[in-house]
Amino acid sequence: MINISELAFSYQGRDAELASSFGMRVRSLTVPVGATTALVGPSGSGKTTLLGLIAGTLRAASGSIIVNDEAITEFSDKDLGQYRLRSVGQVFQSFELLDYLTVIENVMLPWYISGDGMQEDIRERAAELLRNVDLTTKQTAMPGELSQGEQQRVAVCRAMLNNPPVLLADEPTGNLDQENKQNVVDLLVEQAQQNDSTLLMVTHDESLLSKFDAVLDMRGVAQPLKAPSQE
C-alpha cells in the first residue's frame, strides 16, 4: 500500500527556473496493494513528480510517503537507493537500456548494482522474464539490435527482476506504436498482477485506461503551489 499525506514539493534549490514555475501539494492519497492504477492529467500537473517522490528520486519538502509500512520520506539517500533496488521497479519512456550491455545483462542491471543473491539464480530469473516476453532468442543481442517494442519489453523485465512490490511506469508507451502500446501495457498489468505488485503508470493515452483497476486524475490529487507550466 502507498499512503501519501500532506505532501509538499517544489523544485526550489534544484533548478532556479523550475523553482519559479512549479510546486505541488498532495493532501492525501492511498493506492491499495496490488492495484493497477493509471495516472492521468495535463502536462505539468505533477504526474512524473509524484512517481519520482514515490521512487525516492525526489525529496518532499514536507509530509510523508509510506510504502508498505516504510516511511520513505525519512530515509537517507543510501537507504533510498536500497529501497529502489529492493522495492521499486521503474519503466521509463525512453527505455534507458545501457547500450554496452546485452539484453540479459540489462535485465540483470539491478543485480550488478546491488550484488544481492547468487549470480546464477539472478541469471535464471532474468532468462525466465525474457522467456515470458518472447525474447529468449535475443538474450545476447545488444539493445541497438532490438525494435522499440522489444526494448521496452526488456525494460519491463529489468523493472521486474527483483519482484518489486511497487512498479512505476512513466509514460512507457510514449515512444511506441499502437500495437506495441497495447502489448506493453498488457505486459505491465500482467506482471504486476502475477507478482501482486502495485502498479502506477503515467499515460496520456485514454485508449489504455480500461486495462487498469483505477484511473487517478492528478487534478483531483494534487494542487499546484504555483502556476503549472510545461512538465
Place this chain on the structure above:
Amino acid sequence: MSGALFLGWRYLAHHRFKSGILIASIALMLFLPAATRLLVEDSATALTARASQTPLVLGARGSELELVLNTLYFHVESPAEIENRAFTEVQATGFAEFIPIHSRFRAQGVPIVGTSPDYFGFRGLTIASGRQIGLLGECVIGAKAAARLGLGPGDSIISSPETVFDIAGVYPLKMTIAGVLDVTGTADDNAIFVDIRTSWIIQGLGHGHTDLAAPEAGAAVLSRRNGVVTANASLAQYAEVTRDNIGDFHFHGSTDSFPLTSVIVVPPDQKNAALLRGRYQDNDLLQLVVPERVLDDLLQTVFAVQNYVVLGLAILGFATTAVITLVFLLSQQLRKGEFHTLLRIGASRGYVSLLIASEIGFVLLLSVLLASGLTLVTRIYAMQILQTFLTL
C-alpha cells in the same frame, strides 16, 4: 564492487575502438621514455662490455670512433687501412699479443673479418658444429648469420664485389664454410671469419690461376722474356680455393705492404700498455686507442641527447595527459544520462564513481601492461637492433 568492475569492463569492451586508442596513447606515453632510457642503458652496457674486453686498438690516424666501431663491430664504414708492416713491426716488440683485423668486405650483407687464429681464443669463440678454418679460402660463420642465411658446415658463401664495375681485381670468392660458431650474443654472431690471407685474396692481392708453364696455358701466354711471362685476359682465374688448386694461389709483392684495418693489442699489464701508447703518441700515420675511452666519449654525447629526448617526451606526455583528461571529461558529460539511469534504478553516487574509477583503472592497467610488453620486447631485441645498427 564486482558489479561496477563488470560494467566498467563491458563499457570499455563495447567501445573497443575508442578504448583502444586511449590505451594505445597512454601506453605510448609510458613506453617511449622508458624504452629510450632502457635502450640507451642497455646499449651503453653492451658497448662498454665489448670495449672493455678490447684493451687497445692500433690503426691508421683518423676517426677514433670509426676505427673502434670497425674493429669491435665490423662497421661497414672501414677506417683508413694500415700496412701489414705495422703489425709485424709491433709484433716484434713482444710487448703484447697482437691480432690483425681486416674488415672491409661482405658476403650477403654479413661482414667478412680476416684475422688470425688468436682472435678466436681472445674472444672465447668456440665451434658449435664443423671445425676451425684449416685451409685458405675456408671460413667459419657466426651463429646468427648462419641461422639467418641457412648455412652450415660444408656449404659455400660468395663474397660480394665492392662495385659491379670493379675490374681492378676484387672478384667474388667462393668460400667453404668449415664451421659454425657458438652463440655469444655479440657482433661475432653476425660475422664471417676467414684467415687474413683469404681476405687479401678477396681484395685481389692474391690469386690462383693455371700454371703459365703448363701446356694448357699456352693460348693465354703473350710473351716469355727474361723469365717474365705475360698473359692475356683469357687466363682463367680461380673463384674458389680447393684442395686441387690451392697450390696455384699466390701473392704478388711483399705481404708487408698488404692492408689491415686494425690490430687488436692485448698487453699483459699496464706497464706494457703504457709503453705501447707512448710509442704511438707522436706517430703521424698510426694511432693506438683505448676503445673503452672512445666509446665513453660517444656515450656521454648519447646520454646528453637522451636527456633532451626524455625531456621532450615528458612535455609531450603532459600534453597527451591533458588531452586524454579532456576527452575523458567530455565522455563523462555525454554519459550523464546513463549515470542518471543508474542512480534512478538505485545506484549510489559512490557506485557511479566506482564505475568511472574502474574504467580508468582498466585503461591504466592495460596501458601499463601494453607499455611493459612493448618495453620488454624492445629490450629483448635492443641488442640485435644495436648490433645491426653498428654493423651497418
